[in-house]
Amino acid sequence: MSHSDFQRVLPDASNHFQRERSLWSYTHVDAILLILLLILAGYGLFVYYSASGQSAASFQKQLVRYGVAFSVMIAAAWLNPRHFRRWAPWLFVGGVGLLVAVLLFGVGAKGAQRWIAFPGLPRFQPSEIMKLIVPMTLAWFFAEKPLPPSLRNVVIVLMLIAIPVLLIAKQPDLGTSLLIGSSGVFVLLLSGIRWRYIFGASAVATACGPLLWMGMRDYQRQRVLTFLDPESDPLGSGWNIIQAKTAIGSGGIDGKGWLNGTQSQLDFLPESHTDFILAVLAEELGLVGVLALLAIYLCVIARGLYIATHAQDTFGRLLAGSLTLTFFVYVFVNFGMVSGILPVVGVPLPLVSFGGTSIVTLLAGFGIIMSIHTHRSMVTR
Template identity: 60%
Template sequence: MIRDLLGSLRGYPVKQPESGISRRKTIWQRLHIDPWLVAMLLLLMSAGLMVLYSASGESSHMVIAQAVRFGVALVVMLVLAQFSPSSLMRWALPAYLVGMLMLVAVEVLGDIGMGAQRWLEIPGLVRFQPSEMMKLAVPMMVAAWISRHELPPSWKVLVGCALLIGLPVVLIARQPDLGTSLLVTAAAVFVILLAGLSWRFIGFIVALAGAALPLLWINMHNYQRQRVLTFLDPESDPLGAGWNIIQSTTAIGSGGIWGKGWLHGTQSQLEFLPERHTDFIVAVLGEEFGLIGMLAFLALYLLIVARGLWLAGSAQDTFGRLLGGGIMLTFFIYVFVNIGMVSGILPVVGVPLPLVSYGGTSSVTLMAGFGILMAVHAHRRLLPR
């Protein structure tokens, strides 16, 4: 104190005590990431690589390729975490328009694989699925549109939301890709629900959706109708359309409580289980790690969702809360739909298990969503007392 007094008399600046607000930031705060969420995501990806190694027939090449994709996804997450919510809001419209242009390009120039036209390929560089981008671009655009108006949203605002959702969903459904079109719709609908709709209006929308089911059935492709019929009665064609679901439920049931052990599953290792490294990887998990392993994965997913919703709830602007909440609820739907279809309680729609199933575009999209979520939390302003 004496030294400070002498310094002030001599005209030197006096060092002020640090307040709670001006404390030195941690490395996590400087990087704008949440350490708890990142730790859980890394744990999930590590466990996913272990399951993938077994599901791929002990393919080191596939596991390394997936690890590289995870690395790219983490970089994307870190980059997006640096943007402020206001910047993300400004980029919502350009991202939406670019996504729409790419969906139109898929319609005209798209690469065909397994009977579907869903991919764009840049020769010698990359092959990707533009519809994955719309899982983020559509809810971002809807959140930006709603946040520019008073809450709860009026009919005029909701009509605008319907147009913003309907245009890309129709293009995605034409590829055909029913699973992605439903996920894009769900992501945007969650944003709308979080905006504070009345229960009466929600009931009206549910009734309207139920009335539209016959129209949806008429416009489905034959293989999509067959998936619904197989869901209702898989034993009707056990060696054909019902083969996937019968083998997956058999694998899960045979795992029992403790499982058969890593790399010791019979349904997966003897190749009875189709698509075991992508959509049906849960069956490998259930067979080799049993009920205990399944519950451990479910607990990890629920912890990630809970942490993400807490981060979204801490946002201090409407856009951030709506977008963050929509992203996390969509992540939950990913998990629910994949496990539900593999265990036979939902029709097969081709939705991968997040950060466990083999795939690059899906992993990058998911981690980009987490980056946006952490950006919303890290860039919140201190409220005046």
């Protein structure tokens, strides 16, 4: 028996130890989150076709928007999170500059001045991109600071939140300013802010309630009054919410069937393809259809929070957590205002309602969340 009989020969290291890279690792896309978002987009298109009055042209435009948005999402996922961290303060300055430009020479529609158009480019809504920039900037600010934050840092962050919120409220756009303010507050909460600061801020906000009421425009006050008593003006300001409740109630458990809704197909329900598209879904697909959509939303939110809790640094944890919770606010506010438990503030149903900039912004945010997760996997693998 020779010595060679006892020699252990390992396979070729280049073949045995080298793990083949999958498509997901090349694109840095999180497969689970992508599948959930594709299911949500597909369901949204299914509902949108009916809500748009079965318009093939409108459906095609919405499909193109999804194509652009998913491309932006993949591009954002491919970028390393350190780039977002490095660019955050400059993006904030540029975003605030665009908001000022909107107030000076923006494009108006339906009594609001929210868009800006550059020569040769389609118009867009700068306030939408602030939904990403604000939490990104605050996460950058806290990344190198000791946590929980000091009172001085909390005040600085509140000022950073207030600047875009006030500029957007001036347009006016209460819904978007609410979402941007929420995204900033979520970063504060995730940073471990002390409870005494939270209670103090709540007391100040309550005390400032009358000032907020006086600062509202007439139509915003009317929305609050309509929320409290929609039947006070059933043919005017209360029409939307009354018709939405009628559509939801008439859908029952199983609904009237796809394309068979009466409130939307007969044009009783205004804004049926935008803010009140949930009422179309409830009427045609019933409670079952609404619960199916809610289940998809909850799965997307759960995946986003999972990624946030497994982020490898403070910046990633705060940014991913804030973007996910802001998406939750989107869903909660739209469900609340359509069902009548919240005032109408003009927040669309995410990835279901008609929209261009909003869909791109939402999916870009999920691309950033994917980037935080997949690049972390590269480092710790």
